[in-house]
Amino acid sequence: MRSEAGLFSAVLRHWRSRHGWSQLDLALAANVSARHISFLETGRAQPSREMVLRLGETFDLSLRDRNAMLRAAGFEHAFDEPAFDGGLPPPLAHALERMCAQQEPYPLIVLNRHYDVLHTNQSAARMFLHVMKQLPTSVNMMRLLFDPAVRDLVVDWERVARELLSRLHRELLNRPNDAGLATLLQSLLALPEVPKEWRQPDLSTSSEPTLIFRVRYQDLELAFLTTVTIFNAPQNVLLDEIVIESYFPFDDPTKEACIRLARA
Known part of the structure; x- marks a missing residue:
């Protein structure tokens, strides 16, 4: 599964903007370097699956939005999205x-x-x-x-x-x-x-x-x-x-x- 070029970078910038954070703010919250955040937003670096999940948790996104962020980065979803009928464990x-x-x-x-x-x-x-x-x-x-x-x-x-x-x-x-x-x-x-x-x-x-x-x-x-x-x-x-x-x-x-x- 491949992401559209620049899609993850746009999604990352969107959520950082929604939180009113600078790249340094996000880096400190996610315990990564500000340089890496900058590279992710410009597309110079591609995130790992673990990094996407860490960023989704840092933003405190819903599980649906975390799945969307994973797909934007070219990964399969991490959380099942079942229908109500027959979907509950x-x-x-x-x-x-x-x-x-x-x-x-x-x-x-x-x-x-x-x-x-x-x-x-x-x-x-x-x-x-x-x-x-x-x-x-x-x-x-x-x-x-x-x-x-x-x-x-x-x-x-x-x-x-x-x-x-x-x-x-x-x-x-x-x-x-x-x-x-x-x-x-x-x-x-x-x-x-x-x-x-x-x-x-x-x-x-x-x-x-x-x-x-x-x-x-x-x-x-x-x-x-x-x-x-x-x-x-x-x-x-x-x-x-x-x-x-x-x-x-x-x-x-x-x-x-x-x-x-x-x-x-």
Whole structure:
């Protein structure tokens, strides 16, 4: 596998620029000479596979971006990029199913890096069907939130929508090469119901680790505390990117409504 001339050099300059580092800064962080970094960026030297991996780790790149850097240098990828269906290692697939079952009768949703629903437990499927009148197959959670039919069901929609758009802005700043994430954000910002002031990222407020989400269902107002789980030290791209959202009842009426739906 051969790289296109100059491709790795361009990728290296891109990530160094994104971090605001000089060649000396990168050299010190990666524990290599500044001369070698200069030679890599000008194409006078070709990196070894180990050097590419070291630079990817120094930049703290996602596993997908580390694979892309390896390909730019002419090497095969280092981290598998399996599909969700059948792609999880058996122990982790079993652990995920246990998590789904343990979360019952409250919702649990597995998302990819673009907020597409990959998997749900039975409670989440029921919630989609009863509250939002659709099954969660091929659903994008961000797009769903901005759907007019769903938007009217969400209590304090503006607060929730703005907080999630801010999250998307932050994620895109961390993953500037993610075209899918950029397309998702731009499509949401272009919607007429999104105020112009939301189109600029608000980085003055911290990103909360949890979110209170309230939705209207029949004559009830269901309130959930959402938490996010990710895998630590993943060794393939799928595990590096999937997000597990768990919804816990925030009050007794929500808890009782979830139990009733499970028995229906």
